[in-house]
Amino acid sequence: MEIVVTGRHVQVSERFRRHLDEKLAKVPQLAPRVQRLDVVVTHEANKRQSKACDRVEITCHVKGPVVRAEACADDKYGALDIAMDKLLERLRRDHDRRRVHRGRRVPESVSQATSRLSEDPASLNGQSAGVAGAGPDDGELLGADGDSPIHVREKVHASTPMGLDQALYEMELVGHDFYLFHDKDTNQPSVVYRRRGWSYGVIHLDVSEEQERVS
Numbered sequence: 724m725e726i727v728v729t730g731r732h733v734q735v736s737e738r739f740r741r742h743l744d745e746k747l748a749k750v751p752q753l754a755p756r757v758q759r760l761d762v763v764v765t766h767e768a769n770k771r772q773s774k775a776c777d778r779v780e781i782t783c784h785v786k787g788p789v790v791r792a793e794a795c796a797d798d799k800y801g802a803l804d805i806a807m808d809k810l811l812e813r814l815r816r817d818h819d820r821r822r823v824h825r826g827r828r829v830p831e832s833v834s835q836a837t838s839r840l841s842e843d844p845a846s847l848n849g850q851s852a853g854v855a856g857a858g859p860d861d862g863e864l865l866g867a868d869g870d871s872p873i874h875v876r877e878k879v880h881a882s883t884p885m886g887l888d889q890a891l892y893e894m895e896l897v898g899h900d901f902y903l904f905h906d907k908d909t910n911q912p913s914v915v916y917r918r919r920g921w922s923y924g925v926i927h928l929d930v931s932e933e934q935e936r937v938s
Contacts, residue, residue, distance in 0.1 A: 725759040733766035753814040791897040
């Protein structure tokens with residue numbers, strides 16, 4: 724299992740790396756086929772408090788959907804503990820779902836499975852987004868004109884057509900509030916998003932009228 728650690732605005736010490744290796748050793752127990760773990764440690768300003776905080780993002784590359792978790796705390800050790808709890812819970816969810824698929828029972832829908840779970844306040848703060856498992860800082864930084872403080876990142880991802888149920892499931896695995904996907908039933912670019920609690924919505928983009936106007 725390859726572990727790639729990146730520090731942004733913070734020096735990642737050897738002591739933290741050893742602590743990280745001990746924590747991540749639990750991952751193969753739930754994801755035996757894990758190929759790589761990407762860990763990003765970021766020191767950033769806390770928007771809710773005057774002091775700074777540390778954010779830890781963990782991305783687990785396994786066969787199938789990408790599983791991701793992130794957390795923010797006063798220090799990177801605390802953020803790592805919270806992120807690991809989220810990651811292991813999502814890996815357990817994925818592991819249990821795979822066992823159901825291999826058995827004779829009919830797999831649960833995402834709405835049925837998630838209705839038993841308590842809300843995760845960190846995933847309902849409206850600050851997370853998803854597209855094919857991409858993180859908020861992935862992609863190419865395009866910059867902005869002049870002295871504008873706005874920065875735009877461009878991302879291009881290969882898309883495998885999937886159903887709404889699978890899109891909901893993958894959105895939950897990465898802990899995001901919306902998920903861009905190619906709907907195999909409508910053959911349209913679509914976005915599924917979280918409303919309140921475990922209520923969801925979906926938007927389909929109809930490009931046929933635009934294509935007719937262009938032609």
